[in-house]
Amino acid sequence: MRTVRRIGAAALCWLMLLVAAATVVVWSQDRTENAQLTRFEARAAAAASIVAAYAQDVFDRERRIADWLPSRAPSDAAFSREVFAAGFSGAALLDASGRLLSSAPIGASSPVNGTEATSGYLSEAFTGRAVVSDALATGPASANFALPLQGGSGRVLTVALDLREGPLQSFVSASPVPGSRGFLVDSRGTPLIMGGDGAGAQLDGFDVAAALSEPVHREDRVAVAAPVPGTPWRLMLTAPEDAVSPSPGTNAVAWWLLGGIAVATLVGGLLFGWIWASRRRSRTAQAELAQQFRLTVENAPIGICLVGLNGGFLHTNVQLQRMLGYTAEELRGLSFGDITYPDDLEAGLALLDQLVAGALPHYQMDKRYVRRDGSLMWSKVSVSLVRDEADRPLHFVAQVEDVTEVRAAQEELQRRAWYDPLTGLANRNLLLDRMAQVLVQRDRDQAIVAVAVCDLDHFKRINDSLGHPAGDRLLREVARRMQDAVRGGDTVARLGGDEFVLLLSEVVTDDEATAVLERVKAAVEAPIGIAGQELVVYFSAGLAIAASNQSAEALLRDAETALYAAKGRGRSRWELYSGGMRQRALMQLSIESELRRAIEQDEFELHYQPIVDLRTGQGVAYEALLRWRHPQRGLVLPGGFLDIAEESQLIVPLGELVLRHACRFLARHPQARWRVFVNVSPGQIGRGLLSAVILELDTAGVPASRLGLEITENAVLDATGPRLREMQQLADMGINLLMDDFGTGYSALTSLFAAPISGIKLDRSFTARLGDGGSGDRITATVGDLVASLGAHGVVEGIETVDQRRRALSHGWTYGQGYLLGRPVAEADLVLLDDEADVSSDFGAVAISVLERAE
Structure with a gap:
């Protein structure tokens, strides 16, 4: 009986043990299912936190642009260089009313109008809070990051960023759960980034808002979601049901255990195997998650490293190795002090001490590293301290961004702001x-x-x-x-x-x-x-x-x-x-202002002085001389305003006015055979002189053969390229070109062979020296012989005495001009030359290049 009781007790105990074991199995399965769903939710929350951290990193990059901004709005070119150097696709600087101050790319319009600036997502930025926008219309993977600027200016800096260009795309696409898909969704339900095989804009048919509160099951998939802190975005993960929940058929294990004592051992083995497999899956998932994190660190676009408390490198990612030029093995044998520029080492050590002491949660600094090849790398370093559960320091985590090119660009901009780039x-x-x-x-x-x-x-x-x-x-x-x-x-x-x-x-x-x-x-x-x-x-x-x-x-x-x-x-x-120079400068400025008005109101007139054949006394042409009929000062000679016209760039419109008056004068005497010579400033040649001459001749209906132009010796000597071609085109039209004031410039006779001139006018300074029996007579005679040998026309200026006329003739000069021969007078007082006389057949023939004659 006792044996029966013992056997019954043992059987009862065994049965109770089996029931308990089955209960434990069922309970363990439910708990595992809930734990896996909980981990799936936690994974979504952790991923959302990483996205939030990335958003904060974007704001940190944006703050560096804000620190660079001057008090006044920068130019679009300078603003664009800074924005693109920071890795953004666009940006705008807005004032407190939402008006665009600067934009990138150059010339881009404002992304908001006044209403959007006060009622859209930017309204929060104008209240002093950094905000992130929903997906932009320009692209579903682009968003704006709006940052209020410090200093009380009320300005807001907003940048556009293509989220696919950063690490988020690979982060969302990667998941340790087989068949899972990731979606980064804005507040309107628009996907910003999608990852995973088969991910589409329909979000696998799930409602993101519903998945925020609890896991949502639909058909054969389950979805969880978490808000991204500090943004209007939500991160949603979806996965097959069997990837996050145990197979429903596993519940049969408990019932088979309850089916008989005979299979108790098998059930126990199955239970042990199930528990072991569950733990193995958990360890595998954790290993995959760790692997994914490791890959994210390794493939990060910035340098990342773990540094021991002694300063030695524990781990470095590929980007940091590439930036410094060392291999991972070489860096493990170095400390950060070994590659830090000596001038920056003391400051870095002091900040590390404050981290260890708990005085700082983290720090950021600009410092220089020495690469393996000896070159310097400017970097922006962010360092934080990792502690264990007992708050004991374990190691440092550092993020290193290479800003060498950015710094060089800033230094170049600074240099250009203070130094001439050419010299x-x-x-x-x-x-x-x-x-x-x-x-x-x-x-x-x-x-x-x-x-x-x-x-x-x-x-x-x-x-x-x-x-x-x-x-x-x-x-x-x-x-x-x-x-x-x-x-x-x-x-x-x-x-x-x-x-x-x-x-x-x-x-x-x-x-x-x-x-x-x-x-x-x-x-x-x-x-x-x-x-x-x-x-x-x-x-x-x-x-x-x-x-x-x-x-x-x-x-x-x-x-x-x-x-x-x-x-x-x-x-x-x-x-x-001296003080008098200032007064003269002010007077010249006053004359310049009056001269502009005089050109607009045409207060000018031409006086005409004859050019005479010294042999016969017959007039052969006129030189048109400009006079200013000033309302207060009366008749002003060219010496009182021409230099100012040259310096103030008014000589071109003034020259066009002279041409207009001369052509109209010729048009009033259509039967005349004589020419009118107009003085041309060097500033007119090559600046539309040909077009102006053609226009005035056509408007007045005067043939080109009746117009002549006097060009100073220096202007002829300086004429090269387009200027020389314009002179040749004028000569080809039949316009007579004379070199005026010959001998006052470089006295270069070779200039006669380079320009299409038909004659020269000897400067009056040589005329005044006629009869000195010295260099004056010799120069006048020599130039006269040269002009005659070239078949050109020579005019002696400034003849005021009969003796000067006689000596000019004896030195080979045919034509002359001066007070002895006729003073300049207005058209109303002019006694015209004989209109029927053929006085143009000898003087003023169409210009032929002297170089061609020489050949």
């Missing part, structure tokens, strides 16, 4: 800054400060003849010579073109300043070899001595005024500024 000299900004500093020092120490504005004479001729590359080489050589000639504390700057400035600080006397300027002038005017030619560059300058409490701009303006005075007195010289 490396200080530019206007740096010059004015240094001038302001030395002027403050001057007011305190009572030292002398001088500024000289320098200009190269006829520099444009070098550009036109030898080309701009040669001109640039010349400017660089001039800059070098200037720097070598000044004292150690002086500044040489280039304002642009061929204009340079010397800032002479702490000058003991005015004579010392002039001595430095003379030394610079001598250095610049020494022969220079450019493009296989030896050039001599002449140099004009204006020198100004700083007065008490004078501003930098005022001092520079005085030096420029002195430069204009030097140019007006013959160039290749310098002038010291």
